[in-house]
Amino acid sequence: MAYYTGFVAAVPTANKDAYADHARSSWPMFKSRGALRMVECWGEDVTHGHTTDFYRATQAREDETPVFSWVEWPDRATCDAAWASMMDDPQMQQMGEMPFDGARMFWGGFSPVMQHGASRPGSYVQGFVLPARSDAKQAYVDMANSAAPMFERFGARHQVECWGEDVPHGKQTDFYRATQATEDETPVFAWIEWADRAACDEAARKMQEEMGDMPMPDPMPFDGRRMFWGGFTPIVDLS
Secondary structure: OOEEEEEEEEEHHHHHHHHHHHHHHHHHHHOOOOOEEEEEEEEOOOOOOOOHHHHHHHOOOOOEEEEEEEEEEEHHHHHHHHHHHHOOOOOHHHHOOOOOOOHHHHEEEEEEEEEEOOOOOOOOOEEEEEEHHHHHHHHHHHHHHHHHHHHHHHHHHHHEEEEEEEEEOOOOHHHHHOOOOOOOOOEEEEEEOOOOOOHHHHHHHHHHHHHOOOOOOOOOOOOOHHHHEEEEEEEEEOO
């Protein structure tokens, strides 16, 4: 079963090209250890929220842009072994200064609980981060599966919902702080792929008109007020 390392970071906007180059230079280390794909997505339509958002999550400054990224692995065992070996790899230490503040980047390991459609390079990505009730995992999966046909009808190419499996607590930022998660909640890392931003924006308009008639679980398996999302353009997609 596929397994993902999900990343969220804030990168100086002026360092966009340097960040992409840095990601490309790291790909051989991931690939040689079994990684299937690396996707780095640059914030294009990321709004400030009332309670949580990508800016608060990364303590982003005015001159920084949120980044939403993932590395795909064939399974968790491959991922865990890869990270363990990379920490001791001299090549990792020789990559030079990072073009962003790594202390404010956070990441975790996630298992997909719902996948719908097929991923295509060049898609526009809507990235989501949220805290779900740990005791309501199946209810969350059921809700995601019930909503998938609607997203597909409005043009979604690919939908992935990933449940936190190995998500560490960080010193400065992490998925728990980002979503104000409680002890009985689990981080979720998810994304929807669209043909382009116009298709995504049009789908959002149509869905707002239909959401009122869509049945919702009672109680909800997550707190929507602490979910945040944004629109991202892939700048690196390697496999």
